[in-house]
Amino acid sequence: MNAATAARRGWAYVPMTVLAAFFLFPIVFMVAASLKTDHQIFADMNSLRAFLPVGDLSLANYAAVFDRVPFWRFLGNTLFVTFMVTAFGLIVNSMCGYALARMRWKGRGLVFGLIITTLILPFDTTIVPMVYLVANLPWIGFDGLTPVLEFGWLNSYRVQIIPFIVNAFSIFLFAQYFKSLPKGLEEAAAIDGAGWLRTYWRIIVPLSKPVFATVAILTVVTSPATWNAYLWPLMTVQSEELRPVMVGVQYFFQLDTAWGEVMAYITMITVPMVIVFLVFQRAFIQSIASAGMKD
Amino acid sequence: MQRRHLIKLAAASGGAALAGPALAACTASGSGSSDGELLLWSHNAGSPLEVAVTEDIIKAFNGSQDALKAALEPFPQDVYNDSVNAAALSGDLPDLLTVDGPNVPNWAWAGHLQPLTVSEEITGKFLPSTLGIFQGELYSVGHWEAACSIFARQSVLETAGVRIPTIESPWTREEFDDALAAVKGKAGYKYAIDFSTADTGEWYPYAYSPFLQSFGGDLIDRSTYLKADGVLNGPEALAWGEWFQGLFTEGLSNPDSLGGAEDFMQGNAAMAFHGNWGALPAIDLYDDMLFLPPPDFGNGPKIGGGSWQWAVTATADQAGATAWLETALSDEYVAEFANQTGLIPATDAAAELTEHYGADGKLRMMVDYSKAYATLRPETPAYTVIASVFSQYAGDIIHGGDVETALNAAVAEIDADIDANSGYGF
Numbered sequence: 001m002n003a004a005t006a007a008r009r010g011w012a013y014v015p016m017t018v019l020a021a022f023f024l025f026p027i028v029f030m031v032a033a034s035l036k037t038d039h040q041i042f043a044d045m046n047s048l049r050a051f052l053p054v055g056d057l058s059l060a061n062y063a064a065v066f067d068r069v070p071f072w073r074f075l076g077n078t079l080f081v082t083f084m085v086t087a088f089g090l091i092v093n094s095m096c097g098y099a100l101a102r103m104r105w106k107g108r109g110l111v112f113g114l115i116i117t118t119l120i121l122p123f124d125t126t127i128v129p130m131v132y133l134v135a136n137l138p139w140i141g142f143d144g145l146t147p148v149l150e151f152g153w154l155n156s157y158r159v160q161i162i163p164f165i166v167n168a169f170s171i172f173l174f175a176q177y178f179k180s181l182p183k184g185l186e187e188a189a190a191i192d193g194a195g196w197l198r199t200y201w202r203i204i205v206p207l208s209k210p211v212f213a214t215v216a217i218l219t220v221v222t223s224p225a226t227w228n229a230y231l232w233p234l235m236t237v238q239s240e241e242l243r244p245v246m247v248g249v250q251y252f253f254q255l256d257t258a259w260g261e262v263m264a265y266i267t268m269i270t271v272p273m274v275i276v277f278l279v280f281q282r283a284f285i286q287s288i289a290s291a292g293m294k295d
Numbered sequence: 296m297q298r299r300h301l302i303k304l305a306a307a308s309g310g311a312a313l314a315g316p317a318l319a320a321c322t323a324s325g326s327g328s329s330d331g332e333l334l335l336w337s338h339n340a341g342s343p344l345e346v347a348v349t350e351d352i353i354k355a356f357n358g359s360q361d362a363l364k365a366a367l368e369p370f371p372q373d374v375y376n377d378s379v380n381a382a383a384l385s386g387d388l389p390d391l392l393t394v395d396g397p398n399v400p401n402w403a404w405a406g407h408l409q410p411l412t413v414s415e416e417i418t419g420k421f422l423p424s425t426l427g428i429f430q431g432e433l434y435s436v437g438h439w440e441a442a443c444s445i446f447a448r449q450s451v452l453e454t455a456g457v458r459i460p461t462i463e464s465p466w467t468r469e470e471f472d473d474a475l476a477a478v479k480g481k482a483g484y485k486y487a488i489d490f491s492t493a494d495t496g497e498w499y500p501y502a503y504s505p506f507l508q509s510f511g512g513d514l515i516d517r518s519t520y521l522k523a524d525g526v527l528n529g530p531e532a533l534a535w536g537e538w539f540q541g542l543f544t545e546g547l548s549n550p551d552s553l554g555g556a557e558d559f560m561q562g563n564a565a566m567a568f569h570g571n572w573g574a575l576p577a578i579d580l581y582d583d584m585l586f587l588p589p590p591d592f593g594n595g596p597k598i599g600g601g602s603w604q605w606a607v608t609a610t611a612d613q614a615g616a617t618a619w620l621e622t623a624l625s626d627e628y629v630a631e632f633a634n635q636t637g638l639i640p641a642t643d644a645a646a647e648l649t650e651h652y653g654a655d656g657k658l659r660m661m662v663d664y665s666k667a668y669a670t671l672r673p674e675t676p677a678y679t680v681i682a683s684v685f686s687q688y689a690g691d692i693i694h695g696g697d698v699e700t701a702l703n704a705a706v707a708e709i710d711a712d713i714d715a716n717s718g719y720g721f
Binding site for chain 1: 339343372377576638
């Protein structure tokens with residue numbers, strides 16, 4: 001590498017550093033403020049001290065979080081719902097994508113088109129009819145050992161999980177990926193006597209790890225029911241025992257907001273995602289890139 | 296008591312599970328029925344002290360009888376109304392719930408609430424502004440009240456040579472304007488008064504519309520509750536708007552101030568218009584705190600009235616809900632809420648049991664201000680829209696928008712909403 005190339009690369013780091021700082025500042029501010037009193041947060045607001053862990057620092061805000069919010073309960077709920085939506089979503093949506101991409105049946109194109117059409121409807125526009133719908137759906141529960149037919153899914157884990165298992169974008173991604181696989185593999189499996197289900201499990205799934213990773217990551221990050229779930233549980237879950245972490249943020253906005261505690265709480269709920277991101281950094285980037293990929 | 300239809304599926308005979316399931320029974324909790332449970336929703340998740348007092352009441356109630364078992368589900372305040380509206384949509388309201396005073400008419404009109412049957416012997420002791428009344432019926436009652444006042448420091452006012460007002464002799468408009476100029480000029484503060492403009496939402500109509508009313512305007516014509524035209528854009532309202540805007544355009548107040556009177560607490564503003572919930576932290580910070588009455592702009596000093604209250608939902612077990620309320624509304628619990636939250640106790644007897652609101656308490660003046668000046672926000676179902684519209688256009692005024700244009704636009708939106716809802720029953 002000659003001097004000119006090195007200089008060019010050096011200059012390229014200037015805007016990248018500025019951009020990195022720009023995106024890091026909110027996180028740095030969040031962590032620094034989580035260690036300060038409300039009074040000091042505001043006193044530091046108009047200077048660089050806002051981004052520095054300076055002054056009267058303590059972990060009092062973190063301790064206060066546990067007094068105000070059942071943190072572990074909320075975190076457990078979010079992890080459980082996120083896992084269930086993601087795991088079942090991978091199974092159901094991949095099967096659906098496979099049926100649409102590789103099986104020949106009447107109305108396939110229409111069904112695929114209808115599924116894609118739902119992508120243009122923002123979740124916010126369908127949430128009210130969805131609330132009404134889930135409030136009247138049946139479910140079989142138990143009264144002791146007696147099975148009972150109940151109506152209404154509100155205030156349950158199932159209302160946070162089941163409506164979000166099927167995801168049009170996930171189906172689209174699976175279908176597009178499956179279309180790119182060579183048909184000869186399925187034909188060979190068919191000659192060996194494998195049915196659709198066996199072909200799917202033994203041939204297609206092992207060859208499709210990248211798209212499974214992509215869909216899993218996008219589900220965790222973007223689904224309105226997983227890590228960032230807020231509006232849906234707000235409207236459908238009344239019991240504190242079933243609430244996810246994001247709704248917990250609202251616990252800090254009372255007559256006078258406890259800003260230091262807010263920062264401590266969002267630091268605590270951001271850390272798990274940062275760790276996941278650091279561990280799966282390469283897969284994350286590939287997922288975002290492949291989500292816009294065409295076959 | 297949430298709506299829950301249960302159809303028992305039982306084996307027709309012999310108990311073979313699910314073999315030939317038959318409709319054995321069907322129960323549905325209908326209007327006014329009792330299922331032995333009394334479910335309460337409150338807006339105060341995240342306020343552990345407040346929740347603890349409610350839990351104490353529930354414990355006492357559950358221990359006092361065997362017929363009903365009460366349970367509390369607290370929600371975060373900022374999202375509480377959305378949660379209640381969603382539950383109302385799906386028919387899953389609890390038996391009792393807390394409701395912010397100005398929303399009582401809307402929820403009553405929408406059919407979410409039923410009138411209270413609590414003895415007048417009990418409710419008659421409560422501050423009038425803690426009672427939610429709609430079209431002559433009592434729908435809610437609150438343990439506490441809140442009151443705004445002008446937060447100031449004695450040393451600052453003395454330095455500026457400003458008379459300290461009293462409840463008998465509050466500042467006139469001229470005195471208040473002079474005081475603002477003096478504390479900014481002579482006492483050397485960046486801002487004269489902090490209005491906590493970042494607290495958008497209910498704070499705007501709660502805190503700012505009483506100034507409008509003191510000028511002689513209002514949010515709606517209360518003689519009919521059918522139009523805002525003439526009162527929200529009349530000469531008095533325009534005078535209020537011009538005066539209020541002047542505070543910000545002339546640099547007497549920060550149009551982008553933080554919430555919670557932080558400009559005052561940080562020493563950037565000499566005074567603040569703030570609620571009594573911020574009084575104790577201010578006393579901790581400054582040793583010469585004064586809580587002054589609001590100025591009289593011509594129609595008497597005014598402050599907002601009506602805080603969170605308990606109401607009974609339309610399908611609740613009325614007898615059970617009334618029994619719970621009669622336990623909850625004792626002076627002992629009214630005082631306990633005040634001690635734990637710093638809010639104003641709703642009865643005189645409870646005030647005497649509190650640390651700060653008794654006859655010699657350091658926040659006693661808040662009770663007096665509430666009694667003397669509290670003005671309820673308009674008791675109409677249209678209030679939810681009025682509040683939203685007023686907040687939007689008050690924000691425009693604060694940030695330099697044309698006052699007449701803003702108020703006319705507010706009137707047009709409010710009157711159109713009232714027309715669209717056929718007058719909301721008026």
